[in-house]
Amino acid sequence: MPQEILLSVKDLRTDFYSSKTSFVTAIQDVSFDIYRGEILGLVGESGCGKSVTSLSIMQLLKDTPGKIANGSAVLDGVNLIGASDAVIRDIRGGKMSMIFQEPMSALNPAMRIDKQMIETICLHQDLSKEQALAHAAEMLKKVGIPDPSRILKNYPHQLSGGMSQRVMIAMALSNDPKLLIADEPTTALDVTIQAQILDLMKKLQKEANSSILLITHDLGVVAEMCTRVIVMYAGKIVEMAPVEKLFANPSHPYTQGLIASVPKLGSGVKVLPSIPGSVPDLASMPSGCRFAPRCKYATDQCRTQEPQLVEIAKDQKCRCWLTQGE
Amino acid sequence: MEKNVILSLKNVSKTFPVGKSLFGKPKKFVHAVNNVSFDVYEGETFSIVGESGCGKSTTGRLINHLLIPDSGEVWFQGKEISKISQNEMRPIRKNMQMIFQDPAGSLNPRMRVSELIEEPLLIHTNMNASEREKVVNKLLKIVGLSDKHASRYPHEFSGGQKQRIGIARALTVNPQLVIADEPISALDVSIQAQVLNLLHKLQEEYKLTYVFISHDLSVVEMISDRIAVMYLGFVVETAPKEMLYQSPKHPYTEALLSAVPIPDPTLHKERIILEGDIPSTINLPKGCPFAARCSKSKPECLEKRPDTHEVEPGHFVACHLY
Numbered sequence: 001m002p003q004e005i006l007l008s009v010k011d012l013r014t015d016f017y018s019s020k021t022s023f024v025t026a027i028q029d030v031s032f033d034i035y036r037g038e039i040l041g042l043v044g045e046s047g048c049g050k051s052v053t054s055l056s057i058m059q060l061l062k063d064t065p066g067k068i069a070n071g072s073a074v075l076d077g078v079n080l081i082g083a084s085d086a087v088i089r090d091i092r093g094g095k096m097s098m099i100f101q102e103p104m105s106a107l108n109p110a111m112r113i114d115k116q117m118i119e120t121i122c123l124h125q126d127l128s129k130e131q132a133l134a135h136a137a138e139m140l141k142k143v144g145i146p147d148p149s150r151i152l153k154n155y156p157h158q159l160s161g162g163m164s165q166r167v168m169i170a171m172a173l174s175n176d177p178k179l180l181i182a183d184e185p186t187t188a189l190d191v192t193i194q195a196q197i198l199d200l201m202k203k204l205q206k207e208a209n210s211s212i213l214l215i216t217h218d219l220g221v222v223a224e225m226c227t228r229v230i231v232m233y234a235g236k237i238v239e240m241a242p243v244e245k246l247f248a249n250p251s252h253p254y255t256q257g258l259i260a261s262v263p264k265l266g267s268g269v270k271v272l273p274s275i276p277g278s279v280p281d282l283a284s285m286p287s288g289c290r291f292a293p294r295c296k297y298a299t300d301q302c303r304t305q306e307p308q309l310v311e312i313a314k315d316q317k318c319r320c321w322l323t324q325g326e
Numbered sequence: 327m328e329k330n331v332i333l334s335l336k337n338v339s340k341t342f343p344v345g346k347s348l349f350g351k352p353k354k355f356v357h358a359v360n361n362v363s364f365d366v367y368e369g370e371t372f373s374i375v376g377e378s379g380c381g382k383s384t385t386g387r388l389i390n391h392l393l394i395p396d397s398g399e400v401w402f403q404g405k406e407i408s409k410i411s412q413n414e415m416r417p418i419r420k421n422m423q424m425i426f427q428d429p430a431g432s433l434n435p436r437m438r439v440s441e442l443i444e445e446p447l448l449i450h451t452n453m454n455a456s457e458r459e460k461v462v463n464k465l466l467k468i469v470g471l472s473d474k475h476a477s478r479y480p481h482e483f484s485g486g487q488k489q490r491i492g493i494a495r496a497l498t499v500n501p502q503l504v505i506a507d508e509p510i511s512a513l514d515v516s517i518q519a520q521v522l523n524l525l526h527k528l529q530e531e532y533k534l535t536y537v538f539i540s541h542d543l544s545v546v547e548m549i550s551d552r553i554a555v556m557y558l559g560f561v562v563e564t565a566p567k568e569m570l571y572q573s574p575k576h577p578y579t580e581a582l583l584s585a586v587p588i589p590d591p592t593l594h595k596e597r598i599i600l601e602g603d604i605p606s607t608i609n610l611p612k613g614c615p616f617a618a619r620c621s622k623s624k625p626e627c628l629e630k631r632p633d634t635h636e637v638e639p640g641h642f643v644a645c646h647l648y
Contacts (some may be wrong), residue, residue, distance in 0.1 A: 045514035155381045161378075190541065192600045199599055220544075220587030227373035229465035243591040259539060261519035262589050263544040266571065270548065271526060274519035278484045 338398030429488035
């Protein structure tokens with residue numbers, strides 16, 4: 001069955017300026033599609049560009065030193081990059097919304113929950129204030145908040161971490177978005193609360209047949225939630241594959257190292273295989289393959305020539321000379 | 327083989343005052359640690375796991391005399407240390423060092439690495455400058471850095487390297503006990519494995535005893551010999567690693583283990599999803615601390631705090647079901 005593409009990102013590149021003329025490139029050559037009704041995982045370590053990718057798609061780099069230098073991101077026929085503020089405002093929070101890592105800092109601390117939710121709803125739907133309030137209460141109920149009318153009257157500081165993340169999710173979903181970008185939605189939460197929230201996100205995604213771009217560093221979360229996975233390293237996509245394939249048969253040495261270095265519950269190992277060295281500095285990227293200095297398979301070709309992201313099997317792409325020969 | 331107890335906590339409790347009434351008397355108390363008892367044997371890794379606010383870090387600080395317990399006893403190497411003065415504690419600290427969670431926050435940014443690492447030597451030994459330098463260079467090598475790093479400042483290092491410096495600093499005075507409070511949770515996955523392996527190697531080389539405080543059950547399984555699970559300031563279960571992971575007894579431990587996401591997409595396990603949030607530690611529940619979220623709770627659980635029972639040798643549970 002051919003899948004319908006919801007969002008198509010092509011050749012995205014974002015630079016961060018430290019002065020008028022000097023900049024570092026945070027992400028480069030980022031191209032991927034998100035299909036309707038899928039959960040796409042985006043994994044990588046800190047500084048690999050996963051959050052910059054999501055902020056670039058959401059057009060949230062306006063007041064930062066970040067600037068999109070190249071590329072397009074087409075959602076339902078509209079190119080988000082370079083679109084006017086009015087168009088973006090209409091899409092953001094409506095067709096496409098976002099959940100952040102820190103629910104506490106993403107909510108406005110000086111505004112009651114009801115006001116914040118009504119604001120979002122009224123911006124995108126033609127409802128009266130009373131109707132919007134009823135809708136807000138309904139959304140809170142959906143995300144498993146037992147007493148919506150009480151929570152609505154609270155300020156964010158009166159809520160626990162798990163509770164405020166639920167409020168964030170309710171708010172993000174209140175306008176039936178087609179695409180939800182979740183940037184480390186459960187990283188700040190405890191495991192038992194994380195299990196609740198992930199369970200909830202999956203259920204709501206299925207109900208609405210919407211798509212989620214799930215950004216995380218936790219491979220356990222990826223395995224549990226996603227249909228396909230993108231692995232990023234030092235600002236570039238290094239591998240893209242369906243989740244079963246990625247875990248059973250990772251092709252890029254970085255993906256292999258990443259999967260091997262995660263302790264698995266019940267595996268009984270005492271010493272983990274680890275990737276030597278650390279992530280390169282954005283300002284001084286190695287020439288050739290960016291992973292070459294840490295890669296045990298690196299050859300002279302890897303150190304001088306940069307590999308491209310090419311299809312190595314059906315649905316699987318990899319940026320590595322080893323998988324593509326000469 | 328008889329195992330030597332190096333550290334022993336007996337009914338240790340700690341509360342913190344919150345808010346003040348008109349005349350400056352605290353109105354309420356946070357009950358951070360309640361009646362905690364456990365023994366740690368020489369050469370083992372004893373882990374304390376639990377979610378945020380369960381009192382695991384406070385327990386670590388109580389062991390290290392950074393906090394003084396309200397009641398109860400802390401025995402270290404045959405000496406009761408909870409009520410002694412800071413002066414008396416100083417020589418004992420030589421045998422009991424700590425590694426902190428945030429490597430950036432625990433290293434003085436204005437000190438060079440060599441100064442940071444030799445500081446404990448200045449306090450605890452009479453070494454001269456060249457002897458100290460030797461120790462510093464040796465330690466840098468042990469933790470996987472080199473002597474050319476000695477003259478640099480902390481900001482020149484990555485997170486993983488900073489944590490290595492923190493570890494070197496803890497090891498300068500040859501401690502017997504190292505308390506590691508979430509030593510790897512601020513690090514990236516690939517770096518976590520490096521630091522974990524380093525801790526493991528050091529333990530074998532120096533016969534260290536670790537008290538390892540963490541929220542990450544997969545990491546704890548890898549590194550521990552015995553584990554205590556804490557909830558709301560109470561130790562709800564203590565057991566050797568194999569027993570805890572293969573046959574958890576306390577419903578909270580079961581739920582905690584089941585909530586860990588497994589990096590294997592082919593595995594579809596049935597999860598226990600706990601309802602609700604962790605209750606406040608200001609007004610502790612009258613009965614079992616976990617009763618409100620427990621699917622197996624009985625009327626008795628809401629009324630009476632469970633005592634700790636030994637259900638099999640070495641396996642202790644505080645639950646009315648046993």
